[in-house]
Amino acid sequence: xxxxxxxxxxxxFSVYPDQPDGSKILRALETNESLRDDVHATVSITExxxxxxxxxxxxxxxxxxxxxxxxxxxxAPESDRGNVYLRQGEHFWMYRQNTRTFQxxxxxESIGGSDARGQDFESRPLTQMYAPSKDAKGxxxxxxxxxxxxxxxxxxxxxxxxDVDYPRKTFWVRQDxxxxxxxxxxxxxxxxxxxxxxxxxxxxxxxxxxxxQVHVDEVEKGNRTLVDLTDMxxxxxxxxxFTKAWLESRSK
Numbered sequence: 699x700x701x702x703x704x705x706x707x708x709x710x711f712s713v714y715p716d717q718p719d720g721s722k723i724l725r726a727l728e729t730n731e732s733l734r735d736d737v738h739a740t741v742s743i744t745e746x747x748x749x750x751x752x753x754x755x756x757x758x759x760x761x762x763x764x765x766x767x768x769x770x771x772x773x774a775p776e777s778d779r780g781n782v783y784l785r786q787g788e789h790f791w792m793y794r795q796n797t798r799t800f801q802x803x804x805x806x807e808s809i810g811g812s813d814a815r816g817q818d819f820e821s822r823p824l825t826q827m828y829a830p831s832k833d834a835k836g837x838x839x840x841x842x843x844x845x846x847x848x849x850x851x852x853x854x855x856x857x858x859x860x861d862v863d864y865p866r867k868t869f870w871v872r873q874d875x876x877x878x879x880x881x882x883x884x885x886x887x888x889x890x891x892x893x894x895x896x897x898x899x900x901x902x903x904x905x906x907x908x909x910x911q912v913h914v915d916e917v918e919k920g921n922r923t924l925v926d927l928t929d930m931x932x933x934x935x936x937x938x939x940f941t942k943a944w945l946e947s948r949s950k
Contacts, residue, residue, distance in 0.1 A: 718876075720830025720838045720853050723869065726876045728824040735903040737761045739930040741770070743809065748920035755809075759927075760939050767940040770809060771948070782945045783809060793945050800942060827862050828855040842873070845880050849873040864891060877906060890916045903932045 718726075743755040756774040761767070770783040780795030783803075791800045830838040831854040839854035850870040857865040864883035871878055877899055883892040893916055896908035907927070915921035938944045 717840070717842070717851065720840050720855070721825075723840075723851060723853050723871055723876060724824045724828065724830070724855070727869070727871070727878060730905045731822075731824070733761065733763045733903045733905055735932045736935040737903060737930060737932055738935060739927045742924075742926045742928070744924040744926075746920075746922050746924070757809075760935055762935060762940060765940075769939060769945070771945075780948070782948070784940070784942065784945060786940060791942070793942070798946065827857060827859055828867065829858050830854070831856045831866070843870060845870050848879065850879055851876075875906075878908070892916055900930070902930055 737760070739759045741757050741759045743757065745753045745755070747753075754774070755772060755778060758769075758771045758773060760769040760771075766785065766787050768785045772778040772781045782793040782795075784791045784793065784800075790803050792803050793800050830840065832838055841852055843850050843852040850872055853869045853871070855867050855869065865886050866884040866888070868882045868884075869878060870880040878896045880896070881894045882890055883894075885891055893914040895912040895914075896910075898909040899906045900909050901907075907930070909927045909930075911925040913923045913925070915923075
């Protein structure tokens with residue numbers, strides 16, 4: 699959702715026969731997360747809870763990376779319809795339809811009560827947040843592995859800034875094209891908190907985007923969220939979309 703925003707990976711369909719270093723993998727992830735054009739997509743978020751069945755949410759997603767802006771406008775279920783999440787630069791708000799007010803929230807705010815977070819829909823340079831972890835001898839924690847029988851590189855990284863949601867992460871990227879296949883997020887103590895899976899890549903705005911993401915809550919066992927992107931369109935969006943005034947006008 700980074701995730702969505704994690705959401706996004708490698709630039710080309712090149713084959714990487716030799717093991718890349720950790721920095722190259724992070725740069726590939728980072729470059730593909732930054733879209734060169736504005737994007738609009740329909741997003742379906744399916745939240746699964748043990749004993750509760752599935753809750754399906756629909757939303758319209760607008761993204762403009764030139765100024766770090768995005769909008770998530772919920773359209774279903776009816777109880778959430780009209781609620782909107784707005785990111786402008788470093789600021790993140792939720793607009794509540796019932797009170798017609800904006801609330802300043804954090805990047806890790808749950809979207810509609812699901813496991814999807816605001817951070818999953820944003821783009822933030824990975825190389826400014828993480829660096830490859832190393833063992834006692836100074837070697838990067840990078841090795842060959844497989845995910846679902848697909849050869850991958852497994853890279854462990856550590857945070858180099860304090861304002862990240864997880865201080866430690868592990869990425870699995872496909873060896874043939876450096877697409878992200880899976881990631882794991884850990885707490886400071888080393889507890890696994892979240893696992894993400896990324897699939898069904900499609901070319902969008904000069905990048906490759908996973909149209910299906912699965913986010914697993916490793917703390918509340920059995921909880922998971924599926925994110926599916928459809929009807930994706932590329933092209934310059936009206937600047938008014940990324941304003942509070944436009945969001946308020948939708949509710950009138």
